[in-house]
Amino acid sequence: MSPSTTPRTPTAPPVDRTAGGTTRRRRRGPRTWLAVLPLLAFTGLCFGLPLGAIAFGAVTRGDPASGATALTGEHLARSLQGPYLDSLIGSVQLSALTALVGGVLGVVIAQAVVTSGSPGLRGATLTASGVLANFGGVPLAFAFIATAGISGVVTRLADLGGLGWNLYSFTGLTVVYLYFLTPLMVLVIAPALDGLRPQWREAAQNSGATAGQFWRHVGLPVLAPSLLGGFVLLFGTAFAAHATAAALVGGSVPLVTLKIADALSGNVLTGQENVALALGLDMILIAGLVMAVYLPLQRRSARWLR
Numbered sequence: 001m002s003p004s005t006t007p008r009t010p011t012a013p014p015v016d017r018t019a020g021g022t023t024r025r026r027r028r029g030p031r032t033w034l035a036v037l038p039l040l041a042f043t044g045l046c047f048g049l050p051l052g053a054i055a056f057g058a059v060t061r062g063d064p065a066s067g068a069t070a071l072t073g074e075h076l077a078r079s080l081q082g083p084y085l086d087s088l089i090g091s092v093q094l095s096a097l098t099a100l101v102g103g104v105l106g107v108v109i110a111q112a113v114v115t116s117g118s119p120g121l122r123g124a125t126l127t128a129s130g131v132l133a134n135f136g137g138v139p140l141a142f143a144f145i146a147t148a149g150i151s152g153v154v155t156r157l158a159d160l161g162g163l164g165w166n167l168y169s170f171t172g173l174t175v176v177y178l179y180f181l182t183p184l185m186v187l188v189i190a191p192a193l194d195g196l197r198p199q200w201r202e203a204a205q206n207s208g209a210t211a212g213q214f215w216r217h218v219g220l221p222v223l224a225p226s227l228l229g230g231f232v233l234l235f236g237t238a239f240a241a242h243a244t245a246a247a248l249v250g251g252s253v254p255l256v257t258l259k260i261a262d263a264l265s266g267n268v269l270t271g272q273e274n275v276a277l278a279l280g281l282d283m284i285l286i287a288g289l290v291m292a293v294y295l296p297l298q299r300r301s302a303r304w305l306r
Contacts, residue, residue: 051284057277079278083254088282090254091239094170098177099234103227105178106185107193113186114193126190129183136180141247144176168249176244181234188233192226232294236287256283 058079061072078084113125147154148167155161166172196219204214220227242257251258256279263276 054277054280054284057274058281061274075274075278076281078275079282084256084259084275084279087254087256087259088279088286090170091256091283092286094174094177094253094255095235095238098174098181098238099231101174102178102181102234103185103231105182106230107189107227109182110186110190110193114190122190126187129186132183133180133187136241137243138247140176140179141244144172144179144248148172148175168252170253173245173249173253176248177238177241181238184237185230185234188230189223189226192223196222228294232290235290239283239287 058075059071059073060069061074062069080088109125113122116122144152144167146152148160148165149155150161150167152167155165155167167176200218201214204218209217240257242261245253245255246258246261251262260276260279263272263279
C-alpha cells in the first residue's frame, strides 16, 4: 500500500485550552463577584467604616473655635511616648506570654484527651472548654477575687500571701487570662490532633524512629498550621481583653485597653479622645503585623500537608 493510500487515524480538532479556560473564567467572574458582594458589604460596613473612623480621628485635630479639621501627627506621636508606650509594651508582653503558655497547656491537655480514647472524657473536656473559653469579664474577675484574692478562700487555706502571691499584679493577671485561653486552645487544637493518623506513628515505630523523631519530622509539621493559628488567636484574644483586667487590676498593670478607656472617659486628662483613637490604631497595626508574620508561615507549613 502506497503512503498516499495509507489510512490515517482521525484526530480530534485542536483545542485552545488557554482560550477556553479564559472564556470560562470570564463567564464565571460576574457570578463569583455577585456571590461575594454580601460578604464584601458586610466586611466594609462592620470593619471598614470603624477602621476609617479610627484612622481619621487619629490623624486629625479639630479647632473648637472655627470647627475646622486639620491633619496632624501629634496624637500618634503621643501614643508612642510615656505611659502610653508602656501600656502597649505591657499588652504585647502579657498577650505573648499567655498565648505561649496557654498554647502549650492546651496542646498537652488536648493530646491527653485524644490519646485516651474515652468518648466520655472527650465530651466532658470539650464541653467544659467551650464554657470556660467564654467565661470572662467581671464575673471571672470576681470569681478569682473571691478565691485567690487578698482575703480569698484559697489564699487563706494555702497561705498564698506568705508565699508572695499577689492576684492584682502582672503574674496574677497572667494566671487569670490562662483560665480562658487554655480551654480555647483545647478547642482549636483537638481537631488537628485527630488528624494525626495512628498508622503514621506505627510506620515511624516500625522504621525505628523514636517518639521525639516522630514529633519532630511528622507530628509538628502536620500540626504547625493549627499551632500557629491557635497562637495568633490566643494572642489576639488576650491583646483585646478589657473587662477582666479593668475589674481586677485597674491601672496597676499598664495595658493599652485600660489606657484607651481612661482616655475616652477623661479619667486622667480631658480632651484625649483622639489619643485613644491613635492607641486603637496602634493596636490594629500590631495585630496586622502579627498576621503578616503568621500568614507566610502558615502557607509554608500548609505545603507539608500536601
